[in-house]
Amino acid sequence: MILSPGLRKIALTAHVTSSIGWFGAVAAFLMLALFGMLSQDQELVRATYLxxxxxxxxxxxxxxxxxxxxxxxxxxxxxxGLFRHYWVLLKLVITSGATFLLLVHTQAIDLLAGIAAKTSVLGAYPSGMQLKMVVTSGATLVVLIMLTGLAIYKPRGMTP
Structure with missing residues (x-):
């Protein structure tokens, strides 16, 4: 599939912009997760999870x-190409996996937000789930940095 240079630039702009947006949104989510886990202000915690x-x-x-x-x-x-170079294929696999895990992770997010919507008691939140929010969002940032590195350095090598 060959796109005109203008369409190719639009696709690349959409990719770079959405990837940067994903990174920034996860960074903001990490800060919310930290405040939700560490704050003793019940209204702040409720607002954070919502x-x-x-x-x-x-x-x-x-x-x-x-x-x-x-x-x-x-x-x-x-x-x-999508399968010609191993770094592109690796980015596809990692991005697909991260997107799938994100969709699975939204269940825990929805659970915490559901608790926040129904109660203002700080002890009502499962502490393991609060820690999970911090750890998974931090790990996601590391994965997104690795994906960025692959895109910038483009390690040599063709897929077999």
């Missing part, structure tokens, strides 16, 4: 999906 649900569903999930889709379109419309 905001995390909105951030996940209306910012992070769309950016992840757009990053995945635009990455596929961009790779298919350039010399790199």
């Amino acid at each position: 905001a995390m649900r909105l951030t996940a569903w209306f910012v992070i999930v769309p950016f992840a999906a757009l990053s995945l889709a635009s990455g596929v379109v961009s790779s298919l419309s350039t010399k790199w």
Whole structure:
């Protein structure tokens, strides 16, 4: 699939923008998760978990999906191809996996937000789940940095 240079640039712009947006939204989510876990202010904690649900569903999930889709379109419309170079294939596998895990992770986010909507008692939140929000969002940032590194350095090598 060969796109005109103008369309190829639009696809690349969509990919870079959505990938940066995904990173920034996860960084904001991490800060919310930290405040939700560490704060003793029950109203702040409630607001944090409600905001995390909105951030996940209306910012992070769309950016992840757009990053995945635009990455596929961009790779298919350039010399790199989707399966020709192992770094592109690796980015596809990692991005697909991260997007899938994000969708699984939204269940825990929805659970915390549901608790926040029904109660203002600080002890009502499962502490393991609060820690999970911090750890998974921090790990996601590391994964997104690795994906960025792959895109910038483009390690040599063709897939067999």
